[in-house]
Amino acid sequence: MAEPNDSSAALTPDEQRRLDEGLALVLPHYPEDRKSAAMLPALRLLQSIKGWLPPQGLELVAQRLAVSKERAHEVATFYAMFHTKKPGKxxxxxxxxxxxxxxxxxxxxxxxxxxxxxxxxxxxxxxxxxxxxxxxxxxxxxxxxxxxxxxxxxxxxxxxxxxxxxx
Ligand code: FES
Missing domain, CATH: 3.40.30.10 (Glutaredoxin)
Structure with missing residues (x-):
């Protein structure tokens, strides 16, 4: 459904703030040099905020976990519970x-x-x-x-x- 340039794929400032606030609660449970291990809870958090995992959101998660955006995409596309295309309601x-x-x-x-x-x-x-x-x-x-x-x-x-x- 939604293409990467679709405006519904962009995270609003409020969604970005909620993502960062959620990550601030999750990341202290992981060693500083192993933030990538928080990938699944981070993706769940993003999907709970946005309803799916748009490219911009995956890029933000990757930045915050200090991994490549390709790594975030790999994990997101491995699990059926994650939506990398905007789903129906x-x-x-x-x-x-x-x-x-x-x-x-x-x-x-x-x-x-x-x-x-x-x-x-x-x-x-x-x-x-x-x-x-x-x-x-x-x-x-x-x-x-x-x-x-x-x-x-x-x-x-x-x-x-x-x-x-x-x-
Ligand atoms: S086969 Fe297990 S729920 Fe369908």
């Missing part, structure tokens, strides 16, 4: 690992794709739809995560109810 992660797959996850994913008009991996203003690995709710498969909330033992009816609450 709701990120729908559909687990298609074994337990969920055996209980109809692919069929539910196809149903969501059709209802939202999105393919897995695509975003609209409101939704980002993704196929994901195990969400650790195998006993209540199939499972879907909406932002940070789990929804379990899903079927079409439950999906319809959930989507009607989100739209």
């Amino acid at each position: 709701y990120v729908l992660d559909v687990c298609t690992n074994l337990s969920c797959s055996l209980r109809g996850a692919e069929e539910l994913l196809a149903y969501l794709e059709q209802k939202l008009g999105l393919k897995a991996g695509q975003s609209s203003e409101l939704f980002t739809l993704r196929e994901t690995e195990c969400l650790a709710s195998c006993g209540t498969a199939p499972c879907l995560q909406v932002n940070e909330d789990h929804h379990e033992s899903l079927n079409r009816k439950k999906l319809d109810e959930l989507l009607s609450k989100l739209t």
Whole structure:
């Protein structure tokens, strides 16, 4: 969705201040010469402020941790929970690992794709739809995560109810 030059990708002065204030609480827990070890909490902090990890934010984090911006980008793109592209308001992660797959996850994913008009991996203003690995709710498969909330033992009816609450 958002390109690097998109104005929504820029951190406002207030967002930069909040990032620095948050880092001032995090960094004292790490040795002065090992600030790079704070990369995960720093990226979580940035995402909690901005909603995603825009290039300018990654550059700021890299500066504050004294690493290259490429290093910050490497870490940000390794973990599925970080968004390096602006996501929709709701990120729908559909687990298609074994337990969920055996209980109809692919069929539910196809149903969501059709209802939202999105393919897995695509975003609209409101939704980002993704196929994901195990969400650790195998006993209540199939499972879907909406932002940070789990929804379990899903079927079409439950999906319809959930989507009607989100739209
Ligand atoms: S396989 Fe889907 S939650 Fe574990």
